[in-house]
Amino acid sequence: MSDPASKAVNDPSRPLRKRRSFLSQAAALGGAGLMGTLASGVRQAAWAQGSDAPEKKEVKIGFIPLTDCASVVMASVLKLDEKYGVKIIPTKEASWAGVRDKLVNGELDMAHVLWGLIYGVQMGVGGPKKDMAILMNLNHNGQAISLSKKLADKGAVDGASLAKLMATEKREYTFAQTFPTGTHAMWLYYWLAASGVNPMKDVKVITVPPPQMVANMRVGNMDGFCVGEPWNHRAIADGIGITAVTTQDIWKDHPEKALGTQLDFVKKNPNTCRAVMAAILEASKWIDAGLSNKNKMAETIADRAYVNTSVDVINQRILGRYQNGLGKTWDDPNHMKFYNDGAVNFPYLSDGMWFLTQHRRWGLIKEDPDYLAVARQVNQIELYKQAATLAKVPVPKDPMRTSKLSDGVVWDGRDPRKYAGGFRINAA
Numbered sequence: 001m002s003d004p005a006s007k008a009v010n011d012p013s014r015p016l017r018k019r020r021s022f023l024s025q026a027a028a029l030g031g032a033g034l035m036g037t038l039a040s041g042v043r044q045a046a047w048a049q050g051s052d053a054p055e056k057k058e059v060k061i062g063f064i065p066l067t068d069c070a071s072v073v074m075a076s077v078l079k080l081d082e083k084y085g086v087k088i089i090p091t092k093e094a095s096w097a098g099v100r101d102k103l104v105n106g107e108l109d110m111a112h113v114l115w116g117l118i119y120g121v122q123m124g125v126g127g128p129k130k131d132m133a134i135l136m137n138l139n140h141n142g143q144a145i146s147l148s149k150k151l152a153d154k155g156a157v158d159g160a161s162l163a164k165l166m167a168t169e170k171r172e173y174t175f176a177q178t179f180p181t182g183t184h185a186m187w188l189y190y191w192l193a194a195s196g197v198n199p200m201k202d203v204k205v206i207t208v209p210p211p212q213m214v215a216n217m218r219v220g221n222m223d224g225f226c227v228g229e230p231w232n233h234r235a236i237a238d239g240i241g242i243t244a245v246t247t248q249d250i251w252k253d254h255p256e257k258a259l260g261t262q263l264d265f266v267k268k269n270p271n272t273c274r275a276v277m278a279a280i281l282e283a284s285k286w287i288d289a290g291l292s293n294k295n296k297m298a299e300t301i302a303d304r305a306y307v308n309t310s311v312d313v314i315n316q317r318i319l320g321r322y323q324n325g326l327g328k329t330w331d332d333p334n335h336m337k338f339y340n341d342g343a344v345n346f347p348y349l350s351d352g353m354w355f356l357t358q359h360r361r362w363g364l365i366k367e368d369p370d371y372l373a374v375a376r377q378v379n380q381i382e383l384y385k386q387a388a389t390l391a392k393v394p395v396p397k398d399p400m401r402t403s404k405l406s407d408g409v410v411w412d413g414r415d416p417r418k419y420a421g422g423f424r425i426n427a428a
Contacts, residue, residue, distance in 0.1 A: 054272040062111035065307040066228040075283035084275035095209040096179035113260040120181030131263035138257040141248035142336025144232035146241040147224040159195030176208040176225035188226035193425040194407040230313040242325035248334040255351040277387035288339040342394040347379040350400040350413030357420035363427030371416035
């Protein structure tokens with residue numbers, strides 16, 4: 001759908017000199033500021049041309065127009081991929097279902113993708129069954145649940161007040177997520193359930209591609225949605241929605257997008273995967289290096305070729321500057337992170353297992369799988385460690401981590417079967 005607020009950014013008559021100048025500077029930064037010493041460059045060149053040379057030189061990576069596609073895009077724009085002997089070709093996609101289909105049939109080599117989508121395909125739910133792989137995590141945090149301004153005007157501004165309104169004003173309430181097994185569906189379901197609303201019984205849930213969320217809310221197709229940025233901030237800017245909760249308030253430093261591919265692709269092209277991961281790790285490091293880089297990133301991905309919106313819709317929340325659409329503003333230290341001193345990108349086994357527990361909780365998978373065995377097959381931890389060594393990124397010692405979510409329940413991956421079956425509100 002067209003994006004009215006983007007007209008100024010995407011007007012063909014707008015001078016392109018500034019953007020071209022930045023892209024030239026960015027390439028220079030990729031060549032100078034991030035290349036390291038000459039010795040390091042020589043070493044990497046030798047690696048790229050030797051026995052570990054990438055098997056596939058050009059790699060098509062699909063992405064959805066969201067702020068968290070930035071590390072994939074910037075690895076290409078900054079030419080960090082060339083350092084490792086590959087060329088990343090970012091490919092804009094219209095929906096997560098389209099990403100799934102193109103990953104499964106091989107039209108895409110890799111994708112900026114939802115963790116839960118990869119695990120859903122692995123388990124044969126939400127699409128055809130295929131052995132899949134997660135190479136690395138791309139970002140933490142930075143999504144949100146928005147409620148319509150109409151609901152907010154009736155007092156529904158958070159989970160508790162939404163549940164109260166639903167109890168007193170009986171009708172069908174419709175909420176949107178972006179893919180049935182994906183991250184946004186799981187954040188939405190978890191939040192509703194923690195507020196006493198059963199997402200399987202008490203509301204109607206629909207699937208809407210991220211760039212179409214705001215337009216659909218504008219015409220009244222849903223009461224709320226969960227999506228990545230910049231679309232929650234855009235709903236506020238357009239005066240049609242409010243932010244009820246950020247996903248980092250549901251789970252601080254939660255896994256969000258991953259770099260995903262087919263397992264067969266990994267087996268056939270391990271050197272290519274390692275090279276792409278190393279380039280994206282460096283891009284992640286560059287984005288989180290400071291205010292200037294984040295602003296330059298926002299200007300780049302706002303372009304029509306990527307997210308297709310105005311820069312100011314992206315650059316506020318990427319800096320942690322939040323507003324809820326009701327007059328409240330705050331600085332959130334737990335905003336979207338791409339690197340965070342190396343804490344973001346490791347593909348924790350427990351992160352993958354968590355999505356399986358929620359798929360089980362909501363009846364998407366009918367029996368408890370061997371949670372740990374599935375995660376070990378999907379998450380390419382050893383390959384990640386090799387890429388992290390190339391990019392000089394620290395690696396955690398433990399492939400499991402512990403988190404306390406907003407309802408006070410602790411997740412540590414030790415007993416996933418008990419965890420999945422322990423929620424009062426579920427699909428049963």
